Amino acid sequence: SLNPNTEVALTLSDTSDSCVCPAPAIANITREVNLIVNSGRDRCVCPSKTGSSIDITTESALELSGLLCQCPHAASLDAPTVQADLILSTDRTYCNCPATTNPLVTEKQIALVWNSGSKWCECPNIATLPDSTRQVKTTWDSSAKVCKCPDTPSGAIGLSLHSTTGPTYCECPNPSLNPNTEVALTLSDTSDSCVCPAPALANI
Numbered sequence: 001s002l003n004p005n006t007e008v009a010l011t012l013s014d015t016s017d018s019c020v021c022p023a024p025a026i027a028n029i030t031r032e033v034n035l036i037v038n039s040g041r042d043r044c045v046c047p048s049k050t051g052s053s054i055d056i057t058t059e060s061a062l063e064l065s066g067l068l069c070q071c072p073h074a075a076s077l078d079a080p081t082v083q084a085d086l087i088l089s090t091d092r093t094y095c096n097c098p099a100t101t102n103p104l105v106t107e108k109q110i111a112l113v114w115n116s117g118s119k120w121c122e123c124p125n126i127a128t129l130p131d132s133t134r135q136v137k138t139t140w141d142s143s144a145k146v147c148k149c150p151d152t153p154s155g156a157i158g159l160s161l162h163s164t165t166g167p168t169y170c171e172c173p174n175p176s177l178n179p180n181t182e183v184a185l186t187l188s189d190t191s192d193s194c195v196c197p198a199p200a201l202a203n204i
Contacts, residue, residue, distance in 0.1 A: 006064055008035055008044040022067040031071035031085065033062065033092045049094040058114050058121075060086055060095045071095035074119040081139050082123040082147070084112060097121035100145040107160045109146040110138060110168060123147035124166020133186050134194070135162070135171045156193035157185060 002009060010019040021035040021044035035044035046062040046069035054061055062069040071086040072095070086095040097112040098121065104111065112121040124147070125137040136159065138147040149170035152158030159170040172185040172194035185194035 002043060006045060007038075008064070008067060010037070010042070010044060024067050026068065028070075030087050031073060031095070033069050033088060035064075035067065035069060047093040049089070054094060056114065056116070058097045058099070058111065059089075060114055060116065062094060072116070072119045077120055078118075082125060082137065083120045084122075084140055084142065086114065086121060098142070098145045104146060106164050108149045108158075108170075109144075110148075110161060110164065110166065112140065112147060113166060124168055126167040126169050129169055131171075134174075134184060135159075135169050136187065136191055137169055150192035153190075153193055156188070157195070158193055 008022060011022055012018075013020045021037060023034045026032045026034065033047060036047055037043075038045045046064055048061060049059075060072050063072055071088060073085050077083045077085070084098050087098055088094075089096050097114055099111055100109075110124060113124045115122050123138045123140055129135045129137065136150065138149060138161070140146075141148050149159045149161060157173065159172055162169050162171050172187065174184070177184060183197060186197050187193075188195045
């Protein structure tokens with residue numbers, strides 16, 4: 001018998017001389033793919049990853065939706081600045097979070113992670129910043145395909161990742177300070193660099 005959650009029956013071909021899997025038109029090529037005949041040659045299933053198991057931190061299996069296979073996805077993203085939808089793998093057999101093919105700049109960049117509950121990929125940010133005067137969360141750069149700390153203006157002191165594994169955040173330099181002679185850097189007004197604290201100037 002068929003498992004309606006993962007399997008679909010073969011149908012007669014248009015030429016009535018073979019059995020085929022239903023193949024409706026694909027509306028979204030980044031996350032939809034047609035069914036294939038299973039190894040037992042008696043039903044249709046979604047393609048599946050071969051060679052290695054699914055990495056649940058960044059990948060997901062395809063799921064059956066009607067007569068198409070698709071990447072799991074939410075109806076909409078809550079915060080596109082830190083979230084992205086899964087996309088089909090290059091061989092179209094499973095889904096993965098968008099990711100750069102270049103090496104990560106580990107001081108500034110971190111990969112998306114898959115949130116199976118919310119059905120989106122997200123930057124692995126800490127829920128609440130320990131000190132928002134010196135720290136910011138990473139944001140998703142859809143062009144570079146990385147979650148990253150703010151781009152540092154020329155000549156300024158930049159923020160770097162607190163940790164190369166999530167949950168993480170970006171922070172100003174955090175050396176051991178002599179409280180009698182040193183004060184920590186804080187975020188600039190534009191939150192993209194670090195500066196010395198400065199009181200507001202009074203009008204005289």
